[in-house]
Amino acid sequence: MDFAINVNGKTYSIDVDGDTPLLWVLRDVLGLTGTKFGCGMALCGACTVHIDGEATRSCITSVDSIGQSAVTTIEAVGETPSGKAIQKAWLDREVVQCGYCQSGQIMSASALLASNPHPTDADIDDAMSGNICRCGTYVRIREAIKLAAQSTAKGG
Ligand code: FES
Ligand code: FES
Numbered sequence: 001m002d003f004a005i006n007v008n009g010k011t012y013s014i015d016v017d018g019d020t021p022l023l024w025v026l027r028d029v030l031g032l033t034g035t036k037f038g039c040g041m042a043l044c045g046a047c048t049v050h051i052d053g054e055a056t057r058s059c060i061t062s063v064d065s066i067g068q069s070a071v072t073t074i075e076a077v078g079e080t081p082s083g084k085a086i087q088k089a090w091l092d093r094e095v096v097q098c099g100y101c102q103s104g105q106i107m108s109a110s111a112l113l114a115s116n117p118h119p120t121d122a123d124i125d126d127a128m129s130g131n132i133c134r135c136g137t138y139v140r141i142r143e144a145i146k147l148a149a150q151s152t153a154k155g156g
Pocket of ligand 1: 036037038039040041042045046047048057058059060
């Protein structure tokens with residue numbers, strides 16, 4: 001079946017079954033491999049993308065459910081104000097260890113910051129609780145989100 005989907009500001013025509021998970025369309029059809037497969041069951045957050053700005057697990061999102069909504073992936077989130085601030089803070093705080101979970105972490109964190117520029121610890125825990133990191137980078141993730149919130153408050 002033919003679908004037109006909007007990913008990172010471009011419209012792509014794709015020919016896949018409607019129940020194909022968005023994750024596989026991104027990775028296998030569009031070649032956007034920054035979004036990772038972890039569990040395939042909405043349990044780990046590795047596959048997180050934004051759909052109309054909302055953090056969404058692409059492994060359980062069928063391509064026919066997206067319609068004309070705007071999909072943003074890790075490849076383009078740095079072009080948004082919150083994504084840019086989060087990526088800079090990630091580097092400043094040296095968050096990344098093995099890296100596998102980190103695209104999903106950054107997508108969840110940037111969606112949080114876009115909707116809530118001054119998140120409390122509880123807000124951060126709530127937004128990030130579904131993103132698992134086997135390397136245990138949680139403390140640095142929280143610090144980096146706070147740093148990004150400060151930098152956006154200063155207009156940086
Ligand atoms: S791969 Fe989607 S939540 Fe784990
Ligand atoms: S940095 Fe290794 S799983 Fe998170």
